[in-house]
Amino acid sequence: xxxxxxxxxxxxxxxxxxxxxxxxxxxxLRSAVHHARKTEAYALQQNFDKAATELVxxxxxxxxxxxWVPTETFIAPPRATWKKYAQNPVFLATGIAxxxxxxxxxxxxxxxxxxxxxxxxxxxxxTTASSNKSMMLDPVKANSGALGDFFFMKHxxxxxxxxxxxxxxxxxxxxxxxDEEGQRVAQVWVVxxxxxxxxxxAERDPKTGKAKEFSGWRHIEQEHWAGVVKEDGGVxxxxxxxxxxxxxxxxxxxxxx
Amino acid sequence: MLFVxxxxxxxxxxxxxxxxxxGEIRVAEEKQDLLQLYRFxxxxxxxxxxxQEIFHAIxxxxxxxxxxxxxxxxxxxxxxxxxxxxxxxxxxxxxxEEVDFGQDELAELAPSQIQKLxxxxxxxxxxxxxxxxxTALALFYLNEFSYRDLLSVTxxxxxxxxxxxxxxxxxxxxxxxxxxxxxxx
Numbered sequence: 001x002x003x004x005x006x007x008x009x010x011x012x013x014x015x016x017x018x019x020x021x022x023x024x025x026x027x028x029l030r031s032a033v034h035h036a037r038k039t040e041a042y043a044l045q046q047n048f049d050k051a052a053t054e055l056v057x058x059x060x061x062x063x064x065x066x067x068w069v070p071t072e073t074f075i076a077p078p079r080a081t082w083k084k085y086a087q088n089p090v091f092l093a094t095g096i097a098x099x100x101x102x103x104x105x106x107x108x109x110x111x112x113x114x115x116x117x118x119x120x121x122x123x124x125x126x127t128t129a130s131s132n133k134s135m136m137l138d139p140v141k142a143n144s145g146a147l148g149d150f151f152f153m154k155h156x157x158x159x160x161x162x163x164x165x166x167x168x169x170x171x172x173x174x175x176x177x178x179d180e181e182g183q184r185v186a187q188v189w190v191v192x193x194x195x196x197x198x199x200x201x202a203e204r205d206p207k208t209g210k211a212k213e214f215s216g217w218r219h220i221e222q223e224h225w226a227g228v229v230k231e232d233g234g235v236x237x238x239x240x241x242x243x244x245x246x247x248x249x250x251x252x253x254x255x256x257x
Numbered sequence: 258m259l260f261v262x263x264x265x266x267x268x269x270x271x272x273x274x275x276x277x278x279x280g281e282i283r284v285a286e287e288k289q290d291l292l293q294l295y296r297f298x299x300x301x302x303x304x305x306x307x308x309q310e311i312f313h314a315i316x317x318x319x320x321x322x323x324x325x326x327x328x329x330x331x332x333x334x335x336x337x338x339x340x341x342x343x344x345x346x347x348x349x350x351x352x353x354e355e356v357d358f359g360q361d362e363l364a365e366l367a368p369s370q371i372q373k374l375x376x377x378x379x380x381x382x383x384x385x386x387x388x389x390x391x392t393a394l395a396l397f398y399l400n401e402f403s404y405r406d407l408l409s410v411t412x413x414x415x416x417x418x419x420x421x422x423x424x425x426x427x428x429x430x431x432x433x434x435x436x437x438x439x440x441x442x
Contacts, residue, residue, distance in 0.1 A: 012416055015423035016404055018397075025403040044363045048426060051368035052379065053400040059296045059376040064309055069291050074319040076328035 010035050014042060019049050117203035117212035118236045119220065122229050125185065125198045126222050129240040132196070137173030137189050144169045144190055144197065151176070151186050151199070159233035160186050160199040165251050166239055169195070193247065198238040202231050217252040219245050228252050290332045291316070293401050294339055300395035301343035303377065303384035311342045336410050340392050347384070360427035361434050370433040382432055389413060390421040397422055 006014070010032035017024065017033050024030050036042040085091045140150070145167030151160040155176045172189040179185050179200070188197040202211040211234035218229045227240040228248045241247055294315065298308035315338050322328055329335065364370070371379075383394050393411050396402055402410070408418060 012419045015419040015426075016397075016407065016415065018402070018404060018407075019400050023400075023403040025405050029404050041363075044365065044367070045426065048363050048367045048371070048430075049398070051371035052398050052429070055371055055374060055376050055379050056296060056300065056398045056400070059299055059380065061292055061295060062305065062309060065292070065295045065312060068313060068316060069288050070316070070320070073287050074316075074323045074328055075287060075332060075334075076323075076330055 006032070006036055006039070014045070017042075017045070019046065019053055114218070116214045116218045116229065116231075118200070118229065118231065119218070121179065121181075121183070121200055121203070122198075122220055122227060122236065122238050123222055124179065125187075125200065125238060126220065126225050126227050126240055128187070129196045129198070129227075130223065130225050130242070132187070137175045137187065139173045140171050140188075142171050143167070144171050144188060147171065147174060147186075147188060150174075155184070155186070157184060157186060157199070159235045161232070161235075161237075162188070162197060162199075163230055163232065163237055166190075166195075166197065166237075193241050193243075195239055195241045198236075198240065200236050200238075202234050202236045219248075221245060287332065290335065290401070293399050294335050297336060297395055297399055298339050298343055300380050300383045300398070301340070301391060302347060303380040307343075307346050311339060311346060314342065315339055333406060333410055336396065340410065344388055344392075359431045360424065361431040363426060363430050364434070367430055367433065370437050373437050374433075378436075382429060386425065386428075389417075390425055393418055393421045394425045 009028070013026075013029045013032040014036050017029060017036075021033075024033055033042075086095075140147070142150070144162045145164070148159075148161035151157040157176065169190040169192050172191055174186065174188040176184060176186050183201050186197075186199040188199075189195075190197065202213070204211055211231070214231050216230070220227045220229065221244065224242060225240060226243055226245050226248055227238045228245075228251070229236055229238045231237075239248060239251065291312075295308060295312045298311045299305065302308050302311075315335055318338065319329055319335065379398075383391060383398075386394060389411055393407070393413065396407055396410055408415065411418060413421070
């Protein structure tokens with residue numbers, strides 16, 4: 001027998017060690033039994049317990065008891081627990097499918113909540129922004145807030161005003177062009193962060209012809225380009241730059257009057 | 258590839274056959290538990306007549322509950338019930354005289370000493386122990402319960418159960434040494 005030093009906890013647990021290994025249903029006790037397996041004290045205890053157990057099993061069972069033992073069970077069948085259900089392949093497959101559907105629905109809901117009228121046009125213009133060079137624009141060096149008058153006077157574009165949040169930025173150039181749908185779009189290139197502004201007509205209700213309004217700034221991201229869009233007076237304004245939403249957040253976080 | 262759902266055997270054996278088999282095994286196990294229940298009552302009381310009375314009373318109660326659709330949830334119910342009935346019955350009859358044999362370390366020859374005993378002598382020794390030590394020893398030496406089951410039925414914490422069983426062994430060894438000394442083995 002080897003001299004194994006057992007911890008106080010192991011010694012405490014070993015007093016409760018059942019004789020049969022399969023009755024050891026506790027991790028700490030199992031560990032204590034494992035540590036003590038080769039000790040003399042544990043061997044003595046096991047031999048002692050085995051002898052006492054054999055003595056108990058030798059207790060004669062009276063005939064009256066054997067006759068009284070019922071042939072059917074009195075114990076209620078075990079209830080199916082949630083663990084049992086979880087291990088059932090049918091419930092497991094159904095659960096996984098339900099989770100996948102729920103995730104898809106959540107994504108669709110988030111996507112729908114982020115949508116706004118004019119979003120397809122904004123996305124198209126974001127592609128335009130990524131493929132344009134400043135040389136394509138007419139050089140205009142001015143304050144971007146002053147461009148509203150310029151667009152009205154030169155191109156007869158009403159309400160094509162740069163919002164106050166971006167009105168202080170200096171411009172490099174601008175142009176007016178017609179997009180695939182024949183809408184007149186104003187494009188402005190500013191010095192700061194090589195940012196581009198787009199002003200385009202808001203989406204209209206096909207029945208009433210009225211512009212679909214929305215409040216506040218809406219964010220879009222596409223192929224490493226980010227944009228913030230706002231509607232005012234039937235015209236949408238979009239500021240776009242190469243980067244992420246965070247690069248534009250500082251401009252739109254504090255509304256200016 | 259053959260998939261086997263738990264609770265069902267492969268197609269060679271219909272599910273019903275397995276259910277019947279499982280049911281038979283359960284009844285056989287319960288029968289064994291009931292025999293152990295009697296032994297438990299006997300160890301707690303060291304009295305055949307009282308042990309039988311309590312055994313019958315518990316079976317009647319279980320049958321009544323089953324008939325009312327409230328069958329016991331597990332086998333531990335029988336032993337918990339038996340414990341309290343035995344303690345109640347023990348208080349009514351003659352009380353065992355308290356004799357302190359002290360405690361001895363477990364001896365190598367203890368199994369030989371134990372083999373010389375009659376089961377009734379062991380039952381008398383256990384029945385004389387104060388509760389909860391009496392319940393702990395009776396349940397432990399039935400060799401029927403897991404560690405967690407023992408804690409559940411005795412309603413003891415691990416250190417308490419450990420102390421009662423450890424002391425119980427040494428006290429039993431002291432009793433063995435006084436009634437059948439090693440020199441006589």
